Amino acid sequence: MKILFCSSEMVPFAKTGGLADVSGALPQALEKKGCLVKVALPKYKGIKVPGKIARLGEAIDVFLIENEQYFNRSGLYGEAGGDYDDNLLRFSFFCQQVLDLLKQQNFCPDIIHCNDWQSALIPVYLKTKLNQDDFFKQTKTIFTIHNLAYQGLFAKEQFPQTNLDWSLFNMQALEFYNQVNLLKGGLLFADFITTVSPTYAQEIQLPKFGCGLDGVLRQRKENLSGIINGLDYTAWNPATDDKIFQKYGPGNLELKAVNKKGLQRELNLTEDENIPLFGIVTRLAEQKGIELIISALEKMAKQKLQFVLLGTGDNKYHEALELIKQKKYKNFSINLRFDATLAQKIYAGCDIFLMPSNYEPCGLGQLISLKYGTIPVVRKTGGLADTVEDYQSKTGQGNGFVFEEYSGKKMFQAIERSMAVYKKRNQWLKLMRRAMQYDFSWAASAEKYIKLYRQALNER
Numbered sequence: 526m527k528i529l530f531c532s533s534e535m536v537p538f539a540k541t542g543g544l545a546d547v548s549g550a551l552p553q554a555l556e557k558k559g560c561l562v563k564v565a566l567p568k569y570k571g572i573k574v575p576g577k578i579a580r581l582g583e584a585i586d587v588f589l590i591e592n593e594q595y596f597n598r599s600g601l602y603g604e605a606g607g608d609y610d611d612n613l614l615r616f617s618f619f620c621q622q623v624l625d626l627l628k629q630q631n632f633c634p635d636i637i638h639c640n641d642w643q644s645a646l647i648p649v650y651l652k653t654k655l656n657q658d659d660f661f662k663q664t665k666t667i668f669t670i671h672n673l674a675y676q677g678l679f680a681k682e683q684f685p686q687t688n689l690d691w692s693l694f695n696m697q698a699l700e701f702y703n704q705v706n707l708l709k710g711g712l713l714f715a716d717f718i719t720t721v722s723p724t725y726a727q728e729i730q731l732p733k734f735g736c737g738l739d740g741v742l743r744q745r746k747e748n749l750s751g752i753i754n755g756l757d758y759t760a761w762n763p764a765t766d767d768k769i770f771q772k773y774g775p776g777n778l779e780l781k782a783v784n785k786k787g788l789q790r791e792l793n794l795t796e797d798e799n800i801p802l803f804g805i806v807t808r809l810a811e812q813k814g815i816e817l818i819i820s821a822l823e824k825m826a827k828q829k830l831q832f833v834l835l836g837t838g839d840n841k842y843h844e845a846l847e848l849i850k851q852k853k854y855k856n857f858s859i860n861l862r863f864d865a866t867l868a869q870k871i872y873a874g875c876d877i878f879l880m881p882s883n884y885e886p887c888g889l890g891q892l893i894s895l896k897y898g899t900i901p902v903v904r905k906t907g908g909l910a911d912t913v914e915d916y917q918s919k920t921g922q923g924n925g926f927v928f929e930e931y932s933g934k935k936m937f938q939a940i941e942r943s944m945a946v947y948k949k950r951n952q953w954l955k956l957m958r959r960a961m962q963y964d965f966s967w968a969a970s971a972e973k974y975i976k977l978y979r980q981a982l983n984e985r
């Protein structure tokens with residue numbers, strides 16, 4: 526099967542978020558399963574590769590779409606907190622160039638797998654301008670939503686920049702409350718739609734999570750499914766992690782304590798092996814449930830626990846957390862910055878990881894913390910609901926602590942439950958071992974994508 530994977534960011538070339546991790550890992554996992562995969566990406570300023578084709582892994586061609594004026598800039602989508610005002614032009618160009626290039630290279634994919642609004646016009650072009658084109662006659666499209674909140678919205682006046690006919694500016698195509706909505710185009714014109722967890726695939730069909738597109742998603746529900754993201758265990762593994770104080774695995778879990786001690790020392794927390802150490806590594810955004818954390822902090826400060834936060838994001842949260850920081854609680858360490866090394870030390874050194882998200886398409890934090898034996902406390906939503914199962918002390922089932930209602934009170938109750946189990950050392954050890962054994966590698970998810978590709982090609 527020949528696949529073109531199309532994305533606006535990809536590790537190790539360009540990254541602003543989780544899409545880059547998926548785009549760097551999934552094509553390689555597909556290739557390992559026998560697919561012939563090529564990928565397409567804009568050639569941003571930071572990509573210092575000579576020529577138009579780079580390599581992902583050993584053998585995957587990366588078509589770099591060049592345009593001095595559009596892509597030779599410091600940002601991917603914008604700078605200094607604002608979006609570039611020609612993003613519609615930039616990504617319409619990207620999508621058209623990708624299709625042109627396939628012809629030039631005479632690479633006719635069975636599947637073009639598009640991701641988020643930046644490549645959403647590809648299915649639209651294929652089903653409209655190119656629907657009589659013999660080259661793409663057999664090609665099917667898959668469109669993956671990584672976060673429905675980002676839709677690629679533009680003013681109506683800019684619509685001609687897509688090079689599409691005005692007849693497509695209507696409610697059953699790209700029009701959305703009198704604006705251009707690229708994501709909506711992907712949802713309506715792709716053969717199949719996926720998103721990054723089964724629960725999120727259900728949630729986005731509800732008005733509460735649908736970001737205005739729940740109706741469109743319900744209309745396409747027969748062709749909509751959720752496939753959980755994998756985690757790259759070559760990058761995230763406590764047994765091989767060079768950034769942490771001490772490598773460890775399920776077989777020598779006692780060594781995890783070295784990481785706890787190292788982290789406590791580095792963050793000026795009392796070095797105490799027996800106090801439960803809670804961690805959170807996050808964007809400071811509404812999505813992540815930061816309100817719940819902030820509302821619970823005063824109460825947590827009085828408990829026999831330690832708490833470390835690492836995060837950056839919205840100003841309002843920086844301000845609120847600065848105020849808490851000024852209170853100098855001895856059992857808190859609040860770090861308002863991006864720091865990949867400290868993040869790894871937190872995953873390795875903490876006992877419990879907090880992820881009380883308001884919504885969560887998939888989430889990586891809980892997958893990483895499970896692998897590091899750091900037990901997640903999560904809200905039951907999206908990918909968190911699909912990967913963390915509430916611990917039952919009677920049966921020993923489960924791998925974390927789950928609460929449902931979006932409230933500080935319910936989150937705190939889950940925290941208390943985790944502390945109660947933490948005190949029972951043997952139970953906790955078993956829980957850690959169990960958590961570390963869950964397999965969320967890319968291989969299983971790649972298999973599911975291949976099954977869907979076959980379905981799209983009618984080869985079930």
Ligand code: ADP
Nearest residue numbers: 543807808836837862863864865868888889890
């Ligand atoms: P999202 O992509 O929505 O932000 P995920 O849970 O899918 O959330 O992925 C977040 C990733 O970014 C995780 O690997 C997390 O460790 C990392 N991360 C988030 N904030 C920080 C930070 N301030 N410093 C270091 N790493 C961070």
